[in-house]
Amino acid sequence: MFQIMTMSNPASAASIDLEQLTSEFVASISASPRGALNDALQQALARTVEAKVNAQLSVVLEGIGDAFYSLDAHWRFGYINRAAETYFGLPRQAMLHKVIWSMFPESEGTDLRRRYEEVFLTGRPLSFEAEAVGRPGRHLEFHVFPYNGGIGVSFRDWTERRQAEEELRASEARLSALANNAPACMFYQTSHSAAYHERKVLYVSKTCERLTGIPAEEAQANPDLLYSLVLPQHRERMLARRLESLRDLTECEEEFEIRHAKTGETRWHRIITTPRRLDNGAIVWDGIQIDITEHKRSEEHLRLLLNELNHRVKNTLATVQSLASQSFRARGAGSARELPALYATFEARLHAVARGHDILTRENWEGAGLVEIVAQAFAPYRDLSEEGSRIRIEGQDLRVSPSMALSLSMAMHELCTNAAKYGALGAPEGRVRVSWSTVEAASGPRLAMRWEEHGGPTVSPPSRKGFGSRLIQDGLARELNGEVRLVYRPEGVVCTIDVPLS
Numbered sequence: 001m002f003q004i005m006t007m008s009n010p011a012s013a014a015s016i017d018l019e020q021l022t023s024e025f026v027a028s029i030s031a032s033p034r035g036a037l038n039d040a041l042q043q044a045l046a047r048t049v050e051a052k053v054n055a056q057l058s059v060v061l062e063g064i065g066d067a068f069y070s071l072d073a074h075w076r077f078g079y080i081n082r083a084a085e086t087y088f089g090l091p092r093q094a095m096l097h098k099v100i101w102s103m104f105p106e107s108e109g110t111d112l113r114r115r116y117e118e119v120f121l122t123g124r125p126l127s128f129e130a131e132a133v134g135r136p137g138r139h140l141e142f143h144v145f146p147y148n149g150g151i152g153v154s155f156r157d158w159t160e161r162r163q164a165e166e167e168l169r170a171s172e173a174r175l176s177a178l179a180n181n182a183p184a185c186m187f188y189q190t191s192h193s194a195a196y197h198e199r200k201v202l203y204v205s206k207t208c209e210r211l212t213g214i215p216a217e218e219a220q221a222n223p224d225l226l227y228s229l230v231l232p233q234h235r236e237r238m239l240a241r242r243l244e245s246l247r248d249l250t251e252c253e254e255e256f257e258i259r260h261a262k263t264g265e266t267r268w269h270r271i272i273t274t275p276r277r278l279d280n281g282a283i284v285w286d287g288i289q290i291d292i293t294e295h296k297r298s299e300e301h302l303r304l305l306l307n308e309l310n311h312r313v314k315n316t317l318a319t320v321q322s323l324a325s326q327s328f329r330a331r332g333a334g335s336a337r338e339l340p341a342l343y344a345t346f347e348a349r350l351h352a353v354a355r356g357h358d359i360l361t362r363e364n365w366e367g368a369g370l371v372e373i374v375a376q377a378f379a380p381y382r383d384l385s386e387e388g389s390r391i392r393i394e395g396q397d398l399r400v401s402p403s404m405a406l407s408l409s410m411a412m413h414e415l416c417t418n419a420a421k422y423g424a425l426g427a428p429e430g431r432v433r434v435s436w437s438t439v440e441a442a443s444g445p446r447l448a449m450r451w452e453e454h455g456g457p458t459v460s461p462p463s464r465k466g467f468g469s470r471l472i473q474d475g476l477a478r479e480l481n482g483e484v485r486l487v488y489r490p491e492g493v494v495c496t497i498d499v500p501l502s
Contacts, residue, residue: 071153077100186204191283271287404447411471450495
């Protein structure tokens with residue numbers, strides 16, 4: 001008694017005629033001698049098993065998601081499953097037992113046909129990707145293998161998946177290019193673990209080596225290489241902050257000093273790490289590491305600048321107080337009538353202070369050029385200097401400190417004012433020459449400056465030392481820790497200044 005599986009699908013290669021098979025089996029037994037009975041029985045059994053296997057195979061081939069068809073030794077379709085029928089858009093009965101190259105003549109000379117022929121000739125299976133014949137822009141994934149004297153072909157359309165993969169690769173490439181070429185950032189990513197030291201570094205950008213001196217591959221394999229570069233005074237604080245962030249799953253931001261592994265230079269870095277939950281519930285930490293050395297230097301410079309500004313404001317207020325006291329000091333009974341002139345003198349001195357501040361403000365209070373300081377002092381007498389003969393300025397443009405700039409600005413103002421009232425700038429033939437040079441001394445470079453008047457009224461020493469003289473001789477020497485001499489020669493005033501440049 002044999003149990004034979006049949007299929008109702010007439011197009012299936014596994015469908016069989018049970019009644020015909022039984023009749024043939026009985027006829028073979030009747031026509032065969034007793035000795036051939038076993039052979040007939042075995043053949044019938046083999047055919048039954050084969051039919052059952054084919055029927056089960058057909059069920060499998062119809063149920064798989066991939067399209068499948070088989071070709072015999074003459075390139076004729078022997079089997080076509082439903083997925084292939086749907087892909088071709090033709091009834092399978094219209095294609096069965098037809099030569100594939102006749103059904104699809106556009107495949108002539110294609111790489112796809114060459115690979116089919118290769119499998120048929122060599123008997124070795126192939127897996128490959130190819131563009132669909134007759135369907136530009138569609139991409140198929142093929143598995144071709146020897147099958148039942150011909151070949152079997154399993155394929156799937158993966159155009160959308162390929163496009164998605166290509167877009168993903170392009171996106172990753174863009175992100176990687178951004179990370180690897182960012183001017184001041186090192187991007188990285190780590191896995192999450194309750195135990196801090198068990199976290200794994202998933203990605204490190206190529207900028208790691210530029211910022212730290214450690215190649216990205218080495219940093220990813222051993223993150224402790226980066227941690228060892230952090231200056232010791234920052235490590236305990238950093239670890240405590242990271243453990244807190246890990247426990248609370250909150251963003252972590254740290255600033256620290258790090259030593260470059262190759263150059264040995266110490267620089268300031270900032271790390272910002274943020275937890276991110278993936279679609280599958282897992283957590284990764286995204287981070288950037290930024291070189292903030294210049295920012296830190298700017299902060300320090302700003303702090304020093306504010307301190308310097310506070311100091312200068314106090315000194316300026318003291319100067320203004322002294323200017324007011326000296327300018328408005330009463331001089332006998334006629335002092336009331338002299339108030340307008342005294343006010344003008346006071347205002348001019350304030351303007352001199354303001355001009356010095358203007359120069360330093362333009363230079364961020366880092367210093368000033370000596371040429372500009374002297375030129376600003378002569379600004380009220382520009383018409384004289386434009387003649388090219390009455391005012392001469394000679395000397396290399398030197399950078400001087402803020403304190404020296406303010407002191408020289410005030411001294412030049414007083415010399416110009418006195419020269420306009422009593423000296424060379426007040427006479428048509430008068431001339432003023434200002435020159436300077438640097439002199440090397442044991443204590444360092446010094447500024448040797450000379451003010452010299454000619455062609456003005458005959459000069460005689462004053463009976464008393466006024467505010468301007470005291471400011472030039474005493475104040476300038478004290479402020480700049482140098483020596484200032486004011487000589488009243490008959491042919492004109494000479495002022496020499498010898499102060500350290502540093």
